[in-house]
Amino acid sequence: MSADALWYFGRGTGVSALTLFTLVVVLGLLVRSGWSSPALPRFVVSAVHRTTSLTALGLLAVHVVTLLLDPYAQLRLVDLVVPFLGAYRPFWQGLGTLALDLVVLLVLSSLLRDRLGRRTWRALHWAAYLCWPAALAHAVGNGTDGTSTWMLALVGGCVAAVGGALTLRLRAARTSETETQSVPAPVPPAYLAGLR
């Protein structure tokens, strides 16, 4: 494969992975907010969230391997794990490394959810809120097309989608706080002990 082809393939899979991961985040937020529609009951939303995340991980793997093989990218194996050491745009590429590390953490911890227990799994899953913005920033800052019109339009679309899903999520959180009926005031001990 020519170096140019590798470069184009690497960028292409990067954009596709980003789009799919955006979908994963949106679906994750929908799961959390309990959203459903007649065509998409909750367990379907949940299942598609997981399947999409694995597909996106696959695309991400191709993106990374392609760029490893591409001499222009100057990517070393260590750059896949340790961020900000890269030769080419170290900061923006480092964000990509960070996002990759976090994706691996997210997927592994979800596969091992039963072993980890609810609380640990939940704490680790919060990494998604760092992972996705890092991936987004990496795409804009590191990519050759980072600031081109179509790329910015795509990024804008991703942000809008996640923003919309986030609003649903926050609204659901507020509802579950108010859903609990206010308790009639507990009888104070002094009243109980008081004279009839």
Next chain:
Amino acid sequence: MSERLHVDWTACDARGTCLDLLPELLEADDWGYPLARTGEAAPAVPPSSRDYAVQAVRECPRMALRLRPG
């Protein structure tokens, strides 16, 4: 061996995945929590629903479900 669907109520958050998967077994109570149609706390899972029950256990976002013998 008969099985029952056991709910960890400290984990259940009325997300409703199980309600989608096991409508013949469960309905929502006044507040969205799964209520066995038979009125039991842990309803028996008939063989016809077993696959869906296993899926519900796996898919529950709060890991609040378990299948227990009994």
Next chain:
Amino acid sequence: MNAPQRLLGAAAATLADHSRLLGPLPGVDGAGILRAAAESSLTGRGGAAFSTGRKLASVAAASDPVVVGNGAEGEPASSKDRRLLATAPHLVLDGLQLAARAVGSRTAYLYAPADLLRTRLEPALRERRDDVPVTTVASPGAFLSGEESAVVQAVQGGRAVPTSTPPRVFERGVHGRATLVQNVETLAHLALLTRFGAAWFRGVGTSAEPGTRLLTVSGAVAAPDVLEVAGGTLLADALALAGGPTEPLGAVLVGGYHGAWVPAEAVADIALSRDGLAPYGAAPGAGVVLALADSSCGLRAGADVAAYLAGQGARQCGPCRNGLPALAGTLRALADGRPSPLLVAEVQRVSRLVEHRGACHHPDGTVRLVRSTLRTFSAEVAHHLAGRCTARHGALVVPSETEEAIA
């Protein structure tokens, strides 16, 4: 009529006094303690009344178990554990050591209110040279803080709220180990019956309810107090020992806030035993006997208790967190608000929604209390629906724990 004061008479300010009174800690081995407990038919005094012998035996079967003496006493109408810990701490601590020996445990905890730990229990522990070291853990005053899985959580350093079961704590408790959580009064009885034998223990009380038990008698009685009575004592006798009713009674709340009402007409004939109280949906429980005057409104008293219980939930479980305030609010509306016949049906409906749908028995106990309130005061319900209340006033009188001076 007065039963031998086996527990309350074991009051001792120091270890020396205690040893002089009762002799040293008996040298009976673990198997011997298990046998004595089984033969005595001692049952738990924390509320559940489970066979102590069976409980000890099941924990003894596990490897590396833990024992916890439970003095939390979250029940507001009960102060017997406080009285026992304050007056006879060494008896309880003896029981804790013997329970540890019986189950083969090298790890013991004492879970009790901080003030009792500081003023009585830790000084008592410092006097002793026990085989099994005891770690003290302060219990919060909340109603559920004495529930056995909440006790395990607190001992592990977490919030004293119940956890989902199975597994029960006697299988998996503190740090995953089999755990014996035993009420302090039960431990005190164990300390005595190991010394003097199961036959001695059974020498008082009835065959169904052997031994003595502590009661907290309060409400519309002349001398509310913690009393020690023989098992199977008549409810009327218990009230008489507390100075008798100060005015005609309407009902007596037996067991605790998760208990049930016994109507005044039945008080003369009822024994404080499982069989005697069962027709009223009640049980001796934690030994609470709370007398309600006839001039007080039973519905309002029930609503007060239900409101308290609703506020004391751990708020972990949706059906309980939502359902108990709904139940309490509906009962309040029946008692004080604008009652309608629909409210009674609503109470029944929500009760069914809430029962058995929680990690612990808090919703179940609350439903028991609510159902008993409607049943016992059904005449009052009819009056309220007709727009009247027969009561002149309506508070439930419970002695404040803080007023009891620690001797």
